[in-house]
Amino acid sequence: MKMISGFLAVAASLCIMASGAKAATLYDNGPTGSVAYSAMGRVLADDFTLGSAAVLTGATTNLYGPIWPIESAELNYFIFGDAGGKPGALLASGAAVNAAFVSFFGLTFDFASTFQAAANTTYWLGITGTNPAEPLYFVETNANNSTTPAMSSGGSFDTWTNRHAELSFSLQGDFGSAVPEPATWAMMIIGFGAVGSMVRQTRRRSVPATA
Numbered sequence: 001m002k003m004i005s006g007f008l009a010v011a012a013s014l015c016i017m018a019s020g021a022k023a024a025t026l027y028d029n030g031p032t033g034s035v036a037y038s039a040m041g042r043v044l045a046d047d048f049t050l051g052s053a054a055v056l057t058g059a060t061t062n063l064y065g066p067i068w069p070i071e072s073a074e075l076n077y078f079i080f081g082d083a084g085g086k087p088g089a090l091l092a093s094g095a096a097v098n099a100a101f102v103s104f105f106g107l108t109f110d111f112a113s114t115f116q117a118a119a120n121t122t123y124w125l126g127i128t129g130t131n132p133a134e135p136l137y138f139v140e141t142n143a144n145n146s147t148t149p150a151m152s153s154g155g156s157f158d159t160w161t162n163r164h165a166e167l168s169f170s171l172q173g174d175f176g177s178a179v180p181e182p183a184t185w186a187m188m189i190i191g192f193g194a195v196g197s198m199v200r201q202t203r204r205r206s207v208p209a210t211a
Contacts, residue, residue: 030141
C-alpha cells in the first residue's frame with residue numbers, strides 16, 4: 001500500500017505540473033490590419049505550413065464583433081488539407097473550447113482535440129460564427145507568411161472564393177509527435193506501481209521457511 005500511495009502522489013504531481021504548462025505559439029500569420037470580413041453563414045480560411053511536425057492544441061484568431069464577450073459555443077473551427085491553393089479535405093473540426101480574449105481583438109481558444117500536423121505540409125485553418133445575434137468578423141493582417149485566404153460560399157466546402165487579403169491568426173501547440181495526455185501518464189504510473197507491488201508480495205510468499 002505504501003508503494004501504491006507513493007505512485008499516486010507522483011501521478012498527482014505530474015498532473016498538476018502538466019495543467020500549469022502552456023502551449024507555445026508555433027505559427028503567426030501577422031498582426032491585425034484595418035479591415036474585417038464577416039464569418040457568419042460562411043467559413044473564412046487561411047493556409048499555414050510548419051517546418052516541423054507539431055501537435056496543434058489551439059489558435060488565436062483576431063476577431064471583431066459588436067457584442068462582447070464571444071462564447072466558446074458561438075465559434076466553430078475547421079482544419080482542411082490543401083487542394084491546389086484552396087481548402088481541400090476536412091481533417092478536423094469542432095467548437096472552440098476555453099475561449100478567452102487575450103487582447104482587444106485576440107480571441108484564443110483550444111481545439112476540441114489535438115491535431116497532428118506534418119512537417120512542410122500545407123493546411124488551412126477556418127472559422128465560422130454560429131450565433132446570428134452576435135456576428136463575428138475575421139480581421140485581416142497587413143503582414144503575413146502565407147497566401148491569399150478563401151471564403152466558403154453559403155457554408156459549402158465545395159465552393160471557395162478568393163478574399164484577396166490575409167487573415168490575422170496564430171497557432172498554439174508543441175513541436176514533435178503526439179504524446180499521451182497527463183491523465184494517461186498518471187494511470188500508467190499507477191498501473192506499473194501496482195504490478196510491482198504485487199510481484200514483490202508474490203516473491204515474499206514464495207520464499208520457503210527456514211528451521
